[in-house]
Amino acid sequence: MRIVGLTGGIASGKSTVSNLFKSHGVPVVDADVVARDALKKGSGGWKKVVAAFGEEILLENGEVNRPMLGQIVFSDPDKRQFLNRLLAPHISSGIFWEVVKLWLKGYKVIVLDVPLLFEAKMDKFTKPIIVVWVDPETQIKRLMGRDKSSEEDAGNRINAQMPLDVKRNKADVVIDNTGSLDDLNEQFQKVLIEVSKPLTWTQFWLSRNGALIILASVTSGVVLCIKALS
Numbered sequence: 001m002r003i004v005g006l007t008g009g010i011a012s013g014k015s016t017v018s019n020l021f022k023s024h025g026v027p028v029v030d031a032d033v034v035a036r037d038a039l040k041k042g043s044g045g046w047k048k049v050v051a052a053f054g055e056e057i058l059l060e061n062g063e064v065n066r067p068m069l070g071q072i073v074f075s076d077p078d079k080r081q082f083l084n085r086l087l088a089p090h091i092s093s094g095i096f097w098e099v100v101k102l103w104l105k106g107y108k109v110i111v112l113d114v115p116l117l118f119e120a121k122m123d124k125f126t127k128p129i130i131v132v133w134v135d136p137e138t139q140i141k142r143l144m145g146r147d148k149s150s151e152e153d154a155g156n157r158i159n160a161q162m163p164l165d166v167k168r169n170k171a172d173v174v175i176d177n178t179g180s181l182d183d184l185n186e187q188f189q190k191v192l193i194e195v196s197k198p199l200t201w202t203q204f205w206l207s208r209n210g211a212l213i214i215l216a217s218v219t220s221g222v223v224l225c226i227k228a229l230s
């Protein structure tokens, strides 16, 4: 299986590119969705966040007040690192299981849409790595437009990530999304051809057996736990 990395800056257009992949039948694992699940009321991530940030971070219905938590962590790098450390194991295991499910369904190509692919060092599991780039003026304009946020809030969110130019230099493929949606679609069609090329025999062997070894390890771990508990 080919695991394609899709990343970029906040509001650079990753979800827009993800939707193009999905509309062409390529499944996408969206790290933002996984991260949202990891913060759902009662989950392991939720418990850690409530213990760390206090019950004042909750809405009346017990869910995390996301805008409030966002205000806190995007204006304070230490608190953001702290939140990242709390949620990272839940997000990476959530992504792992989504990948396993798609692999078991027989998909040959899947896309991981992970805003913090480089920051979280998940880039080593994906090939090729696609970076969706936009120029800084367009990025802040689109971010403020989409989230109805102030220039200060949008700037804080942009500065919370590795600079987009640095990400661009680490990419195997760059999609420049500064232009129109038609421009984006034109670039996407070339990328789609590239990522749909069959794997070489070596890549195929490594991906198939790598996944089998991981599955076997997880299964034997579960069996050992059940034996130890019984």
Ligand SMILES: CC(C)(COP(=O)(O)OP(=O)(O)OC[C@H]1O[C@@H](n2cnc3c(N)ncnc32)[C@H](O)[C@@H]1O)[C@@H](O)C(=O)NCCC(=O)NCCS
Binding pocket: 009, 010, 011, 031, 032, 035, 039, 066, 067, 069, 070, 073, 080, 083, 084, 087, 091, 114, 115, 116, 117, 157, 160, 161
């Ligand atoms: C702080 C939270 C509650 C704010 O929620 P909110 O609904 O306002 O934003 P949302 O989750 O939709 O994220 C929007 C974008 O912000 C950026 N972003 C999110 N978390 C982070 C972070 N920790 N560091 C830098 N950028 C981030 C991403 O580009 C993301 O696409 C939320 O972002 C969160 O739980 N973040 C920590 C989990 C995480 O690292 N998510 C990114 C997945 S790799």
Ligand SMILES: Nc1ncnc2c1ncn2[C@@H]1O[C@H](COP(=O)(O)OP(=O)(O)OP(=O)(O)O)[C@@H](O)[C@H]1O
Binding pocket: 008, 009, 010, 011, 012, 013, 014, 015, 016, 017, 032, 115, 142, 143, 145, 146, 177, 178, 179, 180, 181, 184
């Ligand atoms: N080429 C384009 N022309 C005009 N608007 C665009 C273009 N591409 C994306 N947008 C708009 O810009 C905003 C940001 O795009 P999108 O949500 O895809 O970014 P993202 O990288 O997924 O953001 P996030 O990191 O927050 O998840 C959205 O409102 C989207 O509709």
